[in-house]
Amino acid sequence: MLYNIFAMLRRTDIKEPSIKDISQLYDVLTNEEKEKVLKNHKAIHYKKNDVIYHEGEVPDGLLCLGSGKVKVYKIGFGGRDQIVRMANPPGFIGYRAFFAEGPHVASAVVIEPCTIFYIPKALVFELLENNHKFSLNIIRSLAQELGFSRYRTVTLTQKHIRGRLAESLLVLKDIYGFEEDGITLNVFLSREDLANFSNMTTSNAIRTLSTFVNEEVIHVDGRIIRILNIEKLEKISKLG
CATH class of the missing domain: 1.10.10.10 (Winged helix-like DNA-binding domain superfamily/Winged helix DNA-binding domain)
Incomplete structure (x- = not known):
């Protein structure tokens, strides 16, 4: 275990993640839209066990996972946690609540130091209105996550x-x-x-x-x- 950690620390080929790595977002944007995202996003670094968002909070921006690992969990009956998703980069987290314009129904915690890219709500909705490819990518991501969640619901209750x-x-x-x-x-x-x-x-x-x-x-x-x-x-x- 320690060997794996030290080996990673010695590596020189690990580059700082960039918003450009979020292909679902960046690849389908026009040059003007890319420039606007580059100027208006924030890169936020989290340590292990940091909470990215709590259940019940209402998001005001789109969160893109650029590096690291995150668990999304919900507190169940009796106070026992249920991990509903393990997130890996590149991709979105917490975006169901964001697009539903409602509160998060689960919390997100860092299990490996990560970088989150934050894009303000107004800019995201501007992109959705003007770029149908970006909208389709978001719909595809939501549909894939919904399908996986339904599959896991069945297997975790029947197996x-x-x-x-x-x-x-x-x-x-x-x-x-x-x-x-x-x-x-x-x-x-x-x-x-x-x-x-x-x-x-x-x-x-x-x-x-x-x-x-x-x-x-x-x-x-x-x-x-x-x-x-x-x-x-x-x-x-x-x-x-």
């Missing part, structure tokens, strides 16, 4: 514990990918976060992880998880 945890590991793989070795998940979650993402208690998550380790499906070293047998993990997820 057994093993199936839920297996699926969560595969979803994390799809979102964040592997490190250079091709087996280590490129995200390091606490057992509690992994449980909250899988709709189970922390104790159940720990026991199920141990079972997967004994079955040689995964290898666990602290928060580092390596997937050793992805075919078996996919089978467990499919069987539920």
